[in-house]
Amino acid sequence: MGLFWKLLRHGQRLLVYPAGFLDSPTWVDTPSSFSMPYVDITLTTKDKISLHCYLVTQPEDEARTKRRGTVIMCHGNAMNHGHILHVAQLFYVEGFDVFTLEYRGYGNNEGSPSEKGLQRDAQAAMDFVSSHVVLSQNPIIVFGQSLGGAIAIDVTSRNASKVSALIVENTFTSIPDIVKGLPVLRYISCLCTQRWNSQSKVARLPASLPILMLSGLIDQVVPPVHMQKLWKTAESRLSKGESPEMDQSVKSADGDTQVESIDKMVTFPRGTHNGTCLQSGYNNAIIKFLERHIPPVSDGEDKPDEVMINAALP
Template structure:
């Protein structure tokens, strides 16, 4: 049985270790959380290609830095771009594991064991690359005994190509990862949960909306936005007049209704988010709740409302890049994961 207090303590330890190995969040500056490739990027005084390269290309930690065995997995998109990914597959026994004991038979192979555990598809935010999110993967892998597939979008980390909405769309990046899992001889039998932070949340929503009949069990979304043009005036006021030039839309408002009502969604929001105002997550929750068929009218109690297995949780001290270390964050994730098996 998973001990939730120990899970929170473990998560804090993982992120403390990360501080000495790699940065979890983007390089300083809000502008770095606006996706590269925007048509008005050149007019931003705070964003340079050098900053992006330093954040997302040069520094790519590997799971062994955090004591995790992994497979370095190259995935090739439909248009021939190679994405660099890390695959962490469960085994019957994990050395030095602080996670729960999962029962298995003597005849059961590691692969068969992995096929019965959930598989997390991780989509990172704009700053950095998949290597910077390994502490998050470690919580899923060690404490929740999940398989984890994490990738760097094209143009990020050591992945080929250049970032753009087309490049980050499910048919080229996220879709490639989902297709790999659903065609894997063992992972195809496991429940698939998509975890997305910031723009990764928009990628997750897009992927789920394009695959309504696929084997996506649930979504976990943290500090993501309604759509990009609406975010620009709030996150970068000086660029507000240029929002109409934003060719990348990432319109999650339009895509959430396309996700089946049977797909549970956990939304995690930092009240003090300085990049994506909390109103974005609140609006997305209202839309998701209507999709679930509930009536949500009082936004003041939004954090207490969960329709079925879907739930919205706010963290009063959470900023854009530290919500995942707030007290109760991983407890909420663990509770949600547990509810999926009921």
């Protein structure tokens, strides 16, 4: 299908979700390429779209003591879920099961992407993990890069009681805000049909929910100011009515006791839009955040009896 016809037919959605309109078949890497065991999972969304996703699981002989939780991963707009497996490997090594969500129209999935459609896709992933006989016993973490960050924020805002932590990387305040920063298109930002209003959703997240924000300071796709605004919004929710759950006390330079926020913002001076995850300190930022809020299970700590995860899958 020619580019002109695609633009005519799909309009704004083609610009926001370019990899969701590629001709099939599309090559999608698998977790086995990263030495991770996995199961192919087919989700069915509320509107009857089938999604082919991956569930990376801890080895059964270690899972009883090692499994810390499940990370639902949401990728960016110009990739498929095979492109975030190197980050999935980090979570896996740290003792987490990983569910990589593949959106409608992406990879080799049916359908075509839209804001409402991707919201349904993410909800299907959340429903699967939160109702699974094994996965539901442990914390759920939601991770998203770029567009995936907007999806992660959205699904977390609608399922806050089920989520133990949120991690977002190089994402935006909203699609109209992105358009406002473009030389010519800024004048028609009000016409955006795909909005992804992340800033307003972050403001509604519980103060007790730990959030990690990862920002590349030379991102030329999503200007870093978007992450700065999201960070300020995340911090401002701590002062609104709700009593925030703060982390451990720390000593300031003058000896006063201060309470450290459960949220964390980490910037990477040489981080580009897609290259932030390759920067020194990236892995450590995630590891420290998770250790702080979802610590590893100690050798002497009892975990609930678990059935084998493969046997528990539909």
